[in-house]
Each structure stands twice: as structure tokens, then as C-alpha cells.
Amino acid sequence: MSKGDVIIDARDIVKRYYIGQPNELEILHGINLTVREGEFVAIVGASGSGKSTLMNIVGVLDKPTEGEYILDDVDVMEARDDELSEIRNKKIGFVFQTYNLISRTSAVKNVELPMMYARVPGGKRKKRARELMELVEMEDRMHHTPDELSGGQKQRVAIARAMANDPALILADEPTGALDSKTGRRVMDIFHRLHEERGKTIVLITHSPELAEECERILTLSDGLFIGERKGSGHAPVR
Amino acid sequence: MLLLDNIILALNGVRANKMRSLLTMLGIIIGISSVIAIMTVGTSMTASMNETMSSFGANNITMGVSQKSSKKETMANGMRFEFGPRKQNLSDADYIYESMLDTLMEEYEDSLELCLLECSVGDAKAMDGELYANVDVKGVNDPMLEKEEDLTILAGRLFTETDQKEGRKVCLVSDYFCNNMFKGDTGKALGSEISVLIGDKYYYYTIVGVYEYDASGNFVSTSEEDTRTNLYLPLMTGFEYNHQDPRYSQVTLVTNSSVTDVDTFMKEIETFMNRRFYRNNESYEISCSSMSSFVEELTSTMSTMSMAISFIAGISLLVGGIGVMNIMLVSIQERTKEIGTRKALGATNASIRVQFIVEAMVLCFVGGIIGVVLGVLLGTILSQQMGYESSAPVEAIAFAVAFSMAIGVFFGYYPANKAAKMNPVDALRYE
Numbered sequence: 001m002s003k004g005d006v007i008i009d010a011r012d013i014v015k016r017y018y019i020g021q022p023n024e025l026e027i028l029h030g031i032n033l034t035v036r037e038g039e040f041v042a043i044v045g046a047s048g049s050g051k052s053t054l055m056n057i058v059g060v061l062d063k064p065t066e067g068e069y070i071l072d073d074v075d076v077m078e079a080r081d082d083e084l085s086e087i088r089n090k091k092i093g094f095v096f097q098t099y100n101l102i103s104r105t106s107a108v109k110n111v112e113l114p115m116m117y118a119r120v121p122g123g124k125r126k127k128r129a130r131e132l133m134e135l136v137e138m139e140d141r142m143h144h145t146p147d148e149l150s151g152g153q154k155q156r157v158a159i160a161r162a163m164a165n166d167p168a169l170i171l172a173d174e175p176t177g178a179l180d181s182k183t184g185r186r187v188m189d190i191f192h193r194l195h196e197e198r199g200k201t202i203v204l205i206t207h208s209p210e211l212a213e214e215c216e217r218i219l220t221l222s223d224g225l226f227i228g229e230r231k232g233s234g235h236a237p238v239r
Numbered sequence: 240m241l242l243l244d245n246i247i248l249a250l251n252g253v254r255a256n257k258m259r260s261l262l263t264m265l266g267i268i269i270g271i272s273s274v275i276a277i278m279t280v281g282t283s284m285t286a287s288m289n290e291t292m293s294s295f296g297a298n299n300i301t302m303g304v305s306q307k308s309s310k311k312e313t314m315a316n317g318m319r320f321e322f323g324p325r326k327q328n329l330s331d332a333d334y335i336y337e338s339m340l341d342t343l344m345e346e347y348e349d350s351l352e353l354c355l356l357e358c359s360v361g362d363a364k365a366m367d368g369e370l371y372a373n374v375d376v377k378g379v380n381d382p383m384l385e386k387e388e389d390l391t392i393l394a395g396r397l398f399t400e401t402d403q404k405e406g407r408k409v410c411l412v413s414d415y416f417c418n419n420m421f422k423g424d425t426g427k428a429l430g431s432e433i434s435v436l437i438g439d440k441y442y443y444y445t446i447v448g449v450y451e452y453d454a455s456g457n458f459v460s461t462s463e464e465d466t467r468t469n470l471y472l473p474l475m476t477g478f479e480y481n482h483q484d485p486r487y488s489q490v491t492l493v494t495n496s497s498v499t500d501v502d503t504f505m506k507e508i509e510t511f512m513n514r515r516f517y518r519n520n521e522s523y524e525i526s527c528s529s530m531s532s533f534v535e536e537l538t539s540t541m542s543t544m545s546m547a548i549s550f551i552a553g554i555s556l557l558v559g560g561i562g563v564m565n566i567m568l569v570s571i572q573e574r575t576k577e578i579g580t581r582k583a584l585g586a587t588n589a590s591i592r593v594q595f596i597v598e599a600m601v602l603c604f605v606g607g608i609i610g611v612v613l614g615v616l617l618g619t620i621l622s623q624q625m626g627y628e629s630s631a632p633v634e635a636i637a638f639a640v641a642f643s644m645a646i647g648v649f650f651g652y653y654p655a656n657k658a659a660k661m662n663p664v665d666a667l668r669y670e
Contacts, residue, residue: 061583061663082587089585100580100667104251116241117585161584 006070007168007201008035008058013067015053027053028064029224035169035203040195040234042204042212045221052173054221055205059094059171060087072168089117093162097174099154101146107157108133108142114164132160136190152183159190163200170194170202176211185236188214192236213237245594249601252570263566264606266559267646271610271639272617274552277545278632279618280625284541287627288534298498299355299386300505302512303489304333305526333523334486339516343492346511350498355383355491358477363437365412365420365470372419374412374470376437378477384411386493388471394425395448398473402447406475410444413452413468425449435470437480444472501529556642559606560650567599567654578658579666592652592659599651600644607643611636 013031018024027050035041045051056062057069060076069076072091079087093114094100101110111129120128133139136156146154155175162170172191176184188211194200204215212218213232220228253260344351358378365372384390384397393414402409412420412428421428428449434441452468478485498504505527512525571578578591586594615636619629 056664059583061667082589085582085585085587088583094583096580096667100576100583102577102580104255105248113581114584116244117581117587117590119241165585 005037006034007037007039007072008033008203009068009070010034010058010064011068013054013057013064013069015050015057015062016065019065027224028057030067031224031226033058033219033226035201037168037201038195038199040191040202040204040216042206042215042218042232043221044206044209044212044218046207049221050224051205051207051221055171055173058203059092060084085117089114090165091168093164093167093170095155095158095162095170095172095175097177099146099151099158099178101154101157101161103146106143106145107138107149110146110157111161111164114161118165120165128164129160132163133157135163136160150183151179152186155179155183155187156190159187159194163194168201170200171205172202173205174207175204176208177206189236196235210237241590242593242597245597246601248594249598250605252598253602253605259566260602260605263562263602264559264609266555266562267603267606267643268559268610268613270552270555270559271607271643272614273555274549275611275614275632275635275639276618276621277548278635279615279629280622280627281541281545282632282635283618283622283627283629284625285538286630288537291530298494298496298501300492300494300501300508300527300529301489302335302492302508302525302527304329304335304523307520307522307524329488329523331486333520334488335490335525336484336486339512340487340490342515343508343512347508350494350504351492352495353382353386353493354380355386355493356380356474356485356487357383357490358474358485358487360437360472360477360480362467363435363470365416365433365435366441367420367433370420372416373467374416374435375467376435376470376472376477376480378472378474378480380474382493383474383491384471388469390450391453393449393451395429395446397448398471402473403475406473406479408442408444408476409447409473411448411450411471412446413470414449415452415466415468416470417449442480444470444476501531505529505532556646560603560646563599563602563647564650564654566602567595567651568657570598571595571654571658575661575666575669578661579663579669582661582663583667588659591661592655595655595658596648596651599655600647603643603647603651604640607640610643611639614639 010031010033013028013033014026015028016024016026031054043051043054053062057064060071063077071087074087074091076084076087101107102113108129111132112125115125115128130139130142133142136159138153138156138160141149141153146157149157175191176187179187191202191204192214195202204211206212214234214236215232216234218230218232219226340354344354356379360376360378363374363376365374379388381398381403390397390411397411398409401407410433414423414425417423417425417428420433421431428446430445432443432445434443452466474485492508494501494504509525509527517524581591615631622629
């Protein structure tokens, strides 16, 4: 795959709820989204604009009612349940606002989890998990449980977990939403590093214009349609 | 690999919620432990019974005189008892005499090997100046001594043929007796004449042998000084005390190997004796019982009892299983977000299902193990209280553990399936 290949190719995405019922609701009205490899894209929008619905569809957690969606050469519309699981496992790395670490297991086990589902052998899994923990500068807290970590630390573990199977796309949903500005900054710096040093494709969903400004391309979503597209700086603000 | 991780995860879960896990497992623990306890008692009982049977001989038939009565009750051991006061004692005509036994032995010479005879003289006190010892005086024939009493001779000898035939005044005493009367000096005891107070008369016997007293099988424990041991006399010597012809209210017959079905043969003898000798006896008849019928009765009582307890345990396990299902449903509800996260990370429905089934199984397995340990402990204490050597029922334990895991699968499947089918979007959004 050469630089510039299309990772996300979504056309005419429509999402409706309560289909056939009197309260039928159309959230997305025909979204077109193309993201190329190595891009750092922000999707901004106020709450209720359809951000979460779009993220669920892009993240293959949900299927659109209508439209076409090719993710890294795989046709999502045609995939069965198990195939969707595999797509999520291998092609997407999720970073959630609320971290979503499994609370009873250690940080490093959380990072191993996607590799476990991908049936990566134990030794290789442990080695890779350690490398990723080093990448997010969490190697000294590998065996702590999430309860023993601060919010910023948890989110760094979550980013390491998202990187576990070296996915084609990192999908971050308000990754700094629950963090103070200082720790939020540190998390954003990691994203920039992944983008610049490793060439990762990142889609960041946020309602914060400042964060969006750090990305290369900013898409504005309003009432289920993209209403604007502009270029961003593509790197962290210089202080 | 995934399975091992799931097991470790589940064990961590059990450890993290100790109280909740324990309460969940309680039904399983109670069910399994009660089954294992009763099984332990059962196998211990059967093991001791088998031992007793082989020491007494499975081929032995006890033939006795019993009262004819319309209100006759057959007890579990085949012996017959009646209610109400005994109307009359055995009269001379009711006893089993030597001549009858001779006839019987002749009739069934192919099947009967030996006839064990005993003449119980009764409790007595052996005296020697200040010293005394309590004894139970018994006249016995040689087969009785060898087959039934199974004595270990420490010094001296058993009875000789002449002792038996002529009814010589010789006796065998226990080492306990020797300790009391001769300060343990068996050499001094042998050949000594001791006076024995039976009723209100003194009798004199010469000690020819000392046997080892076997306290096992003696259910009533007494202090060493009070222990009443047997003092054996030759059979004829025993009868001499009674001033009667040799006669018996009960004898033991030993069958030889040609008899395979002791119970059927026993009935045959019963019929033969009653036709031949007791046809005209209005009050008494002959009845037989055997060790095997006794053990059979006991085993069947035991199995009925364990069936009943197993049934109760089954209900307990069912309730326990429902408890497990309940807690799994709660746990899945609580961990909806975790399930959503796992799905987002690539868990298939199958792997989520396996995770929760394994969790339910581990919960039941731990409960089962605790139940087995408690059950064996309880069973051991119970069987020791009842005086049996305890032995753990290995098969039942294996079955119990397997069964408790099966409960885990059965009652874990529904909640696990519910978790597996969760929509990832809804699960992730759950707070």
C-alpha cells in the first residue's frame, strides 16, 4: 500500500432509526467521506449533529441503512457479524473519551487484548505490548490496574491498545474530552507522533475547534451532512 | 490460549468479589457437600461391611430357633423379632440337638463344610486372691475357634481333640486377662489353674493358651481394667457347667465353595429343618440368616438413603444453578460497557460467549471443589463417629466436580448468549 491509498471510502451514507415506525428518524442524510492513508482528519460538530452515529459507522460498530462503505479494500456492507469483528480487530484502533479499559486486568493485559482476539501467540503478544507501552511512555506502570492510573495515563494505555494490531485507521472519539488541558496536550502529542513518525491514519472526532485546528483537514458536520471542509495546521500549536 | 486467559480472568473475578461469589456458590457447595458426605459415609460403611463380611465369612449361615408368631417382623438383618413379651422360654423340645445337626450335615454333606458351635456360659469373674478379671465364658468347638473367633495365639496352644472330646477343664484367656491376673507374665499364666465364679459357684480351669485381645469391632470403649474379655472353654466343658446334653438355640453353618447362592441354599436348609424336626412344634421354628443377606439389606437401605439425599442435593444444585444464572445476568448487566469495548476491540460473539460460560464454569468449579472438601471432611467425621474406617468416594468426587461444571455450562449459557448478542453500539453507550 503506497502513501495516499484510500483507507475510508464512504458514499451516500444514510442512517435511519425506527424504520417503518411513525417516529422514523434519519440521522445521516447521505454522507460522503474519503480519507487517504497517512491523513490526520478531524470531524467536528455540535452535539446532535450525528457525530457519534457517523463514528459508529466509520468504526464498523454499526452498519449504515443505505450507502457504500469500503474500509481498506474491505466492503463493510457485505460483511457478516464475525467478519465485522475481524475488521474492528485488525483494521481499526478505537480510542474512547471514557478510555474503556477493562478494569480488572492490568494495563499491559489491556494492550494484549486485541492481539488475543487476533490469536497472536503469547510471546509475540507480550513483546509487542511492552513496545507499545514504551511508545506511550507507560512502561513503568505496565502491571498497574486501570484503577491505579490517572485519566491521562489511562488514555495513553488506551492509545497503546488501539495500536496493538497495527490498524489501518485510528479512530479517536473525543480522546481529551475527560482530561484537563495539560494531560490532554500530552495525549494529543502522542497522536501527532503516531501520525508524523509512524504515518498512521487518524480520524479524530471532537467538538473542540482548537483540537480540530491541529489536524490536517477539518470536516464540519451539521444535522447529518458535511457543511464545510478546510485545512488545518497539521501539528500541535507552538507555544 | 484464549481459554486460559478467560480462566485466569474468571478466577480474578471470583477473588475480587469474594462475598458475592461465595453466596452464589452456596447452593452448589451445599448440594455437592451433602452428596459427597453421604457418599463418604456410604463407601466407608460398605468398605467396613465387606471387611467384616470377609472376616466372618460370606458363606456362613446362622441357623437359629425362633418363635412362631403371627406378629413376626423381619428386620433388616434377616433376624426375626416379635413385639410384646415372650410367652415362654425355649423348652427342652425346642432346641437344636447334636443329632439334628448330624442329620443336617449328612443330608447336605456336599454343601456344608463345618458347623460352628458355641455354648454361652455367661459373665463371670475369675479370681486369684486379691486379683480378679471380668470374663465372658464361652464353650466353643474347634471350627468356631478357628473360623469365627480368629484368635492370634501369643503363648501356649488351642484346644486339642482330647480337650474337646473329654471336656477337659482347660481354657484360653486373653492377654488383657494375663495382664490383670499375672502381671503380663504369660509363662506363669500357662498351666496355672484359675478359679472362676460363675453364678454362685466356683469352677477351676487350667490355662493352656493366651490369645491377643482384638479391641477393634468393640463399639463400647471401656477402661482397660474393666474390659471383659472372652474365656474360651472346650465345647463339652461348657455344657458340663449347664449339666445338660449339648443343645443350641443358634449355630453357624459354613458352606463350601460349591454353594454359590447362599440365600437360596439357606432357605433350603430352613425348609429341611422345619419339615424334619419342627413340624409338630407349635411355638418355634428354624430360621436362617446369612452375612450376605445382612449386607445386601444394609446396602439397599444405604442406597435408598443416598437416593433420597441425592434428590435433595439435586434440588439444592438446581437452586444453586439458578443462583449462578442470576448472578451471571447481573454481572453481564454491570459489565455491558466492558462487553461493548471487547466487541469494539474485535471480540466475536463466540469469544464473548465462551468468556462468560467459562466464568460460570469456574464459579461452579470452585464451588464444587469447596463442596467436595467440605463433604469429605463431614463424611469422614460422620463415619468415624459411627466407627467406620473412612474412605473417600473417588468416583463420586470426580462426578461431582464434573457435574458442577456441567451446571456452570447449563446455567451459564443463557446469560453468556445474551452477552454475546449485545449490539456493540448500545453496549458501548451503556452507563
